[in-house]
Amino acid sequence: MKNDESSTTTLNQVAQAAGVSPATVSRFLNGTAKVADEKRRTIERVIEELNYKPNRLAQSLKMGSTRTIGVLTQSLESGYFNRAMVGIEDAVKASGYALLIMSGHWHADEEAERVELLIARRVDGVAILTGNMSDSQILDFSRRVPIVAFGRKVAGERVLSFGLDNYRGACEAVEFLVEQGHRRIAMITGPADHEDARARLAGYCDTLARHKIEVDKGLIVPGDFQESGGLLAVNQLLASNQRFTAIFASNDLTAYGARLALYRRSIRVPDDISIVGFDDLHSSMYTTPPLTTVRQPLYEVGTNIGRMMLGMLGHEQPEMDMPALSLIVRESVRRI
């Protein structure tokens, strides 16, 4: 076996070495047509000897499909998005698709730029995980490439989109707190320009109202979906001398920060203050105390994105099957 200097073998070389035409090799490789037993054996042998691997680039160019799905995430290191990522990957890898992942960092311009990059690389479709692009931007893109968008509501010829009912999730969370006897419930919000954050806030307000509990503006403090925001928020709450027995944090990260702020003042959870979060990140199972939170079925979100994408790409019909948000009761809430 002589190797041409690590230079990659091409289908043509295989054909030549096997004394057949490139077409025949191609047909053998793809099972596109019957090839005589004898030839097929020589081809097999030559491929082995030359260690030939098809060039997917050339294939893609020819066939007009890269078998690649572009994913626009918002952060490469977000436990939230990455959970969905593995769902997507699991759903599509059996069909031979790979993921080309780019991050938009919650910045509309950067997001658009990344999608542009994805399209330039000729991904077969792009999955968009929330973000700040406008619907019309997404719609525009969808004229160039099939899109499935999560956490957005945009309708069009080649866009599929879906979201989770954040409002209802928030209602459940606050409902639970009320059931447990809490009346003075503080809320740490998420970014004001974030739709999910607004829905969660609305769920909080409405649920309180439904129970004839006054919505005290002083109990609503801003966070940023990060731990640091949660920490600051609780500090602010405490500094303003508000009375409250529970905190509804807009997401788990916020809850972690809030919990630390309480710890610093030796305020016990849940004995003194109860906390409920939102997302149910994996780590929420291991905080002390384990966090009561609203579970987002992110993995399933991912598999559904993957399936919907395959559907648009002409594979078997996607059967959507989306678990709803559900409250996971752990140990950060006390009945009072």
Added chain:
Amino acid sequence: MKNDESSTTTLNQVAQAAGVSPATVSRFLNGTAKVADEKRRTIERVIEELNYKPNRLAQSLKMGSTRTIGVLTQSLESGYFNRAMVGIEDAVKASGYALLIMSGHWHADEEAERVELLIARRVDGVAILTGNMSDSQILDFSRRVPIVAFGRKVAGERVLSFGLDNYRGACEAVEFLVEQGHRRIAMITGPADHEDARARLAGYCDTLARHKIEVDKGLIVPGDFQESGGLLAVNQLLASNQRFTAIFASNDLTAYGARLALYRRSIRVPDDISIVGFDDLHSSMYTTPPLTTVRQPLYEVGTNIGRMMLGMLGHEQPEMDMPALSLIVRESVRRI
């Protein structure tokens, strides 16, 4: 502006519409040669009108470079690996490289399969983040594609590799515990087949020995680098009625699990038991108490991987500059 049914415009169409040859358009696009002012303006206009975007696939095929770096990670949702991932991305994106990420799940066969996939897609180089492949496997791959491997020690023509001094990091951690007066220090190990885990265990043993502290086998319990392993390990430790004042966990995840196990028994940290972890995941800043741990400069690991890769790919010479492991003292250790 008429749009041909969302079908993508090609360079040839631009050429035709502008009344010039494809070569000229290409030259204009790449600045490969001067093109007359007049033509350049028509070309610009036509590109605008037709909304032409170059097909990177065709470019790649022609030029023999996809401007893509394959990354073999072990888990898409590991805070540890993903921190390095953003480092890699930051280091290479300015040069126009994108990342094609695949996960090997710590399984040698799957890892090899993924690298094979990466190569089939003609990535320009592959970055390998630890894993279980054999050195010779990696060496083999490196004959087909430039490789930079982190957490491995494999030398070759086209492989660059580097690791962090886990042994020394562990020594520092245990040294600190001893300085704080601890003598009965339990250790929760990582997977026995994991090199880093073994190095950390060795650091623990040697440091104890250096201080003439007996290494009690009963204080060394197995973990798995996951929270659940840490939890189980502490349960086992407690059940066996060992006396100890501190725990050295093989990584932060393990420490989280251990901390929860303690919490369940109302054993306080650090008042009753001290804990130190390893990795310094972002979340370790927000555990209660915040975790004292050995910081791995993962982001910098990533940027270095990226730079080394660019170096191998013929860009500017990489200047390695790797921060060492360092102990981050927070609040999970008490002086006794």
Added chain:
DNA sequence: TTGAAAGCGTTACCAC
């Protein structure tokens, strides 16, 4: 069953 050849969208060499 098989081969010749066109073509996917680029780039680059060779003339002019």
Added chain:
DNA sequence: GTGGTAACGCTTTCAA
């Protein structure tokens, strides 16, 4: 400066 054209590695008619 610019155009013609071969070539990158593959797939797929069209004939035979």
